[in-house]
Amino acid sequence: MRLAELSERSSISTATIKYYLRERLLPPGRRITATQSEYDEDHLRRLRLVRALIQVGRVPVSTAREVVAAVEDDSRDQLSRLGTAVRALPHGPEPDEPGPSTDVARRTAGELLERVGWRFNLELADQSRAFRTLVAAIVALHRLGYACDTAHLLPYARMAAELAVVDLNLVEEYETPAEQVEAAVALAVPYEPALLSLHRPAEAEEANKRFGTGR
Amino acid sequence: MRLAELSERSSISTATIKYYLRERLLPPGRRITATQSEYDEDHLRRLRLVRALIQVGRVPVSTAREVVAAVEDDSRDQLSRLGTAVRALPHGPEPDEPGPSTDVARRTAGELLERVGWRFNLELADQSRAFRTLVAAIVALHRLGYACDTAHLLPYARMAAELAVVDLNLVEEYETPAEQVEAAVALAVPYEPALLSLHRPAEAEEANKRFGTGR
Numbered sequence: 102m103r104l105a106e107l108s109e110r111s112s113i114s115t116a117t118i119k120y121y122l123r124e125r126l127l128p129p130g131r132r133i134t135a136t137q138s139e140y141d142e143d144h145l146r147r148l149r150l151v152r153a154l155i156q157v158g159r160v161p162v163s164t165a166r167e168v169v170a171a172v173e174d175d176s177r178d179q180l181s182r183l184g185t186a187v188r189a190l191p192h193g194p195e196p197d198e199p200g201p202s203t204d205v206a207r208r209t210a211g212e213l214l215e216r217v218g219w220r221f222n223l224e225l226a227d228q229s230r231a232f233r234t235l236v237a238a239i240v241a242l243h244r245l246g247y248a249c250d251t252a253h254l255l256p257y258a259r260m261a262a263e264l265a266v267v268d269l270n271l272v273e274e275y276e277t278p279a280e281q282v283e284a285a286v287a288l289a290v291p292y293e294p295a296l297l298s299l300h301r302p303a304e305a306e307e308a309n310k311r312f313g314t315g316r
Numbered sequence: 317m318r319l320a321e322l323s324e325r326s327s328i329s330t331a332t333i334k335y336y337l338r339e340r341l342l343p344p345g346r347r348i349t350a351t352q353s354e355y356d357e358d359h360l361r362r363l364r365l366v367r368a369l370i371q372v373g374r375v376p377v378s379t380a381r382e383v384v385a386a387v388e389d390d391s392r393d394q395l396s397r398l399g400t401a402v403r404a405l406p407h408g409p410e411p412d413e414p415g416p417s418t419d420v421a422r423r424t425a426g427e428l429l430e431r432v433g434w435r436f437n438l439e440l441a442d443q444s445r446a447f448r449t450l451v452a453a454i455v456a457l458h459r460l461g462y463a464c465d466t467a468h469l470l471p472y473a474r475m476a477a478e479l480a481v482v483d484l485n486l487v488e489e490y491e492t493p494a495e496q497v498e499a500a501v502a503l504a505v506p507y508e509p510a511l512l513s514l515h516r517p518a519e520a521e522e523a524n525k526r527f528g529t530g531r
Contacts (some may be wrong), residue, residue: 111461112459149460149461149462152460153460153462156460157456157460178527178528179527180523180524180527180528183523183527184520184523187516187519187520192516193509193512193513214517219517219518219521220521221520221521221524221525221528222517222520222521225520229517229520231513231516231517231520232517234513234516235510235513235514235517237513238509238510238513239510241372241509241510242507242510244327245364245367245368245371245372246326246364247364247368247502247507249510253486254510254514256482257479257482257510257511257514258514258518260475260478260479260482261511261514261515261517261518262518262521262522263475263478264472264475264515264518265515265518265519265521265522266522267471267472267475268519268522269519269522269523269526271468273526285519285523287462288519289516289519292457292462293512293515294408294453294456295450295453295454295456295457295464295469295472296472296476296515297408297508297512298408298446298449298450298452298453299450299469299472299473299476300476300479300480300504300508300511301402301407301446301449301504302429302434302437302444302446302447302450302476303434303473303476303477303479303480304402304480304483304484304500304503304504305399305402305436305437305440305444305446306434306435306436306437306477306480307477307480307481307483307484308395308398308399308484308500309395309436310436311484311488312393312394312395312398313393313395313436
């Protein structure tokens with residue numbers, strides 16, 4: 102398809118698509134004349150990813166380029182491509198400074214991973230942004246005076262593990278490794294707010310069962 | 317305890333506590349002299365809630381006052397106190413304007429509630445902010461070109477229902493209705509980021525099982 106059709110089908114203006122091409126967020130089309138190129142379904146898919154990253158994830162262009170490079174890099178194994186792509190995405194806050202409260206939180210996080218059996222995360226520990234974000238969340242709860250020990254967090258960690266099975270099933274529905282990496286990024290960016298939006302209705306339902314008419 | 321001790325035990329400055337007292341976010345202490353009041357454990361607990369609302373939830377003072385009023389209002393039944401408190405908290409974006417994509421999303425959301433058996437939410441539907449937030453999340457996914465039909469969302473909704481059971485168990489560990497409402501607000505404000513921070517480590521673990529060495 103030509104640029105105009107790519108723009109129409111993606112609902113992204115031709116100016117924005119040209120910008121993405123210049124920034125190497127989108128691979129060049131197949132040149133057919135001096136001024137025209139031909140684009141295909143892969144371009145359409147990639148545009149969807151780039152838009153999710155930039156518009157929803159609000160990641161800087163340089164970060165989006167890293168994610169796209171990881172999606173494309175078929176010289177590496179699938180786990181490392183997935184890891185690079187997801188690590189480049191925006192994360193929650195990290196613990197600000199080492200100190201006694203960070204040490205306690207790190208121990209709680211470590212114990213939690215141990216009990217839920219997440220050995221891959223345990224091995225990475227402080228090298229992993231996801232782990233550091235978890236430590237920061239525990240520090241924040243402690244500072245606010247809320248109980249946040251391993252026993253409190255364990256049912257949530259078990260639930261997160263079940264959720265991850267659903268996520269990865271969705272990822273594995275895609276055929277090519279590149280599409281799978283794209284799907285994993287999509288789960289981390291536009292899907293997370295959608296999943297979070299199910300939390301409150303679910304709580305309302307359960308509260309009605311326990312405190313309301315229970316219908 | 318005196319103001320100085322309340323400040324020390326809560327790690328909140330006396331100036332901030334005085335401000336919360338003036339704004340009626342904290343009930344007055346028991347006056348013992350013309351210039352001194354006595355505070356108790358209830359004040360300490362309420363401070364924890366107010367700080368979570370204002371510092372973590374970033375809710376305006378007027379909203380925090382609404383939440384606190386719902387916590388205290390023992391003339392109403394527990395479900396309505398819980399509902400008022402949680403509804404006052406910050407929510408995700410709402411669907412911007414009615415239109416065909418909002419209609420499709422509303423149908424998807426309704427079908428989802430039907431299939432997961434959330435009749436309380438179904439009855440409230442558009443009156444509920446949680447429902448409108450869910451509709452907005454579905455609209456956003458559609459716009460980005462991601463599949464987001466009932467079948468895709470159903471496993472997540474089921475998981476949210478299980479999570480809500482864990483949440484409400486935690487809430488019911490508290491004895492008084494006021495403490496229970498406070499705990500429900502805490503789950504919606506400082507806990508949500510902590511729960512979200514478990515999502516990525518869980519995904520990394522599951523991805524390692526499927527694509528990595530699987531240890």
